[in-house]
Structure formats: structure tokens, C-alpha cells
Amino acid sequence: MNHTDEQPGFDSPIRPLEGDWRIERVDGLLPPMVGVWKRIRGERGETRVGPMVAWPFRVERREERFALVYRPPFSALVDEVRAAPDGSWLGRSVLGGRELGRFRMIRIGYHDESSPEEARNVTQQVRLRAKLIDYVQNVHALEQNVLLMLDSMIVTTKDEEIIRLLKRHKEESRRQQQRLGERLRALGGGPGLASVSKDLAAIGAAQVKGIADLWRADKPAQNARDAFVTEHLEIAAYELLERLAERAGDPETAAVARENRAQEEAMAQRIAENWDRFLDLTLAEQGIL
Numbered sequence: 198m199n200h201t202d203e204q205p206g207f208d209s210p211i212r213p214l215e216g217d218w219r220i221e222r223v224d225g226l227l228p229p230m231v232g233v234w235k236r237i238r239g240e241r242g243e244t245r246v247g248p249m250v251a252w253p254f255r256v257e258r259r260e261e262r263f264a265l266v267y268r269p270p271f272s273a274l275v276d277e278v279r280a281a282p283d284g285s286w287l288g289r290s291v292l293g294g295r296e297l298g299r300f301r302m303i304r305i306g307y308h309d310e311s312s313p314e315e316a317r318n319v320t321q322q323v324r325l326r327a328k329l330i331d332y333v334q335n336v337h338a339l340e341q342n343v344l345l346m347l348d349s350m351i352v353t354t355k356d357e358e359i360i361r362l363l364k365r366h367k368e369e370s371r372r373q374q375q376r377l378g379e380r381l382r383a384l385g386g387g388p389g390l391a392s393v394s395k396d397l398a399a400i401g402a403a404q405v406k407g408i409a410d411l412w413r414a415d416k417p418a419q420n421a422r423d424a425f426v427t428e429h430l431e432i433a434a435y436e437l438l439e440r441l442a443e444r445a446g447d448p449e450t451a452a453v454a455r456e457n458r459a460q461e462e463a464m465a466q467r468i469a470e471n472w473d474r475f476l477d478l479t480l481a482e483q484g485i486l
Contacts, residue, residue, distance in 0.1 A: 225298020
């Protein structure tokens with residue numbers, strides 16, 4: 198008898214739900230689902246955080262959907278799920294008849310409890326996913342800092358050609374941040390407390406620097422220097438993000454990292470091609486040139 202024949206509920210209408218499922222937050226009041234997954238076997242299952250057992254539930258068929266009814270003391274909580282065309286399951290969490298939020302279940306396999314190696318693989322995948330969310334949040338906050346830095350540079354720059362260069366990159370940075378935000382939502386990591394906290398910290402740092410920029414000398418050269426350093430910081434951040442996304446099996450996030458990094462590399466090259474211009478502007482402002 199093979200392993201498939203031994204799976205519980207093989208002839209049951211609940212069979213499509215059997216397996217292990219990664220949970221992604223979609224919307225509503227649900228928190229970020231970092232490390233959250235469900236294990237379903239026959240008419241029984243449990244929601245877990247990492248390798249730890251969290252809340253057991255029973256599976257009930259309700260017309261065209263299934264209900265995951267939690268055991269006491271959480272019996273007022275029900276997850277209602279229905280099949281999606283892409284093989285995932287769309288769900289909504291209901292507490293006392295009121296919807297709390299929506300989520301998606303994505304299959305990550307069928308792992309036997311008796312296999313420590315498979316259990317470790319699931320745990321590693323969950324941990325990689327949590328680390329990936331952390332990296333995306335960090336780069337998202339970095340882009341927030343860059344947007345504010347660009348605003349400060351635009352205000353303190355008088356050369357129209359340089360202003361156009363900065364405004365162009367500001368639009369690129371805004372789109373980069375939007376793409377990162379979309380990946381955060383897809384991964385179930387935003388907008389959450391950790392993500393918002395990192396963005397606020399970035400905003401605070403950028404505002405302090407912006408005020409200092411208003412009073413310093415050699416603005417064109419110093420602005421160019423800071424921008425050049427920041428571009429390479431972003432390039433390094435996207436290099437790491439791409440590699441981590443590939444290890445976590447997330448090609449969509451890896452593609453976003455590559456696309457964003459290419460724009461940062463192009464901006465760094467544009468700055469490098471204008472060092473003499475930045476220096477000329479600085480000397481002209483001080484009457485040296």
C-alpha cells in the first residue's frame with residue numbers, strides 16, 4: 198500500500214482539503230500571518246504557528262464551501278473556505294457571525310507526522326518566509342527614506358537638469374515602493390505593526406537629515422555624494438532580497454528585487470556621469486568658478 202492510500206479520508210469529500218497549507222493574509226482585521234499554516238487530516242485539523250500546535254478544529258462540509266470549526270474555548274471562531282481556480286483556497290475568519298478578515302490557503306505539501314525530516318522542511322520553509330517578510334519590510338522602509346531624501350534634494354537644488362533627474366528617480370522610487378507593498382500584502386506581512394514601525398523610523402531619520410541639508414555648505418556635491426552612497430545601499434539590499442526570495446521559493450519577490458535593483462544601478466550610473474557637473478555647481482555657488 199502506498200502513502201497516498203494511507204492518507205486519512207481518501208474517499209471523503211473533504212479529501213481536497215487534506216494536506217498542509219501556508220496562510221496568507223488578504224485583508225480585514227487579521228494580523229500578519231507570519232509562520233501560520235494549517236494541517237488538515239480527514240475531518241480534523243489544526244492551525245499552527247511554526248512547529249507549534251495552536252488551535253485544533255473539525256472540518257464540516259457546507260454546500261459549496263467548508264467550515265473549519267474550532268474547539269472550545271475558541272468555538273465561536275470559524276474559518277469558512279472555498280476552492281479558488283488556481284488550486285488555492287480562499288477563506289474568511291468569522292467570530293460570532295461577524296467577519297474578521299480574509300485569507301488564502303496555499304498548499305505546501307502533505308507531511309506525515311512520523312517523518313522528522315519533512316517536519317523540519319516545513320519549519321525551515323516557514324522560517325524562510327518569515328525572514329523574507331522581514332527583508333521586504335526593511336527595503337520598503339529604505340525606499341520611504343529615499344523618497345523623503347529626494348524631496349529634500351529637490352528643494353535644495355537650483356539646477357533644472359539635476360532637478361529633472363531627481364524627480365524622475367522619485368517616480369521610480371515611488372513605483373518601487375508600490376511593488377514592494379504588493380509583495381508584502383501577498384506574503385501576509387503588511388501593512389502590520391512591524392512594517393509601519395520601520396517606515397516611521399525611516400521617515401524620522403529622513404526628516405532629521407533634510408533639516409540638516411538646508412544649512413550645510415556644498416549642497417550640490419554633498420547631495421550627489423549622499424545619493425550615490427544611498428543608491429549602492431539600495432543595490433546591496435535588493436541583491437540580498439533577490440537571493441533570499443529565491444531560497445524561499447518566491448519568484449515574484451525575486452523578480453521585483455531584480456527590477457528595482459536595475460533602476461538603482463541606472464541612477465547610480467547617472468550620478469557617476471555628472472560628478473564634474475555637481476562640482477561645478479558647488480564652486481559656482483561659492484563664487485570660486
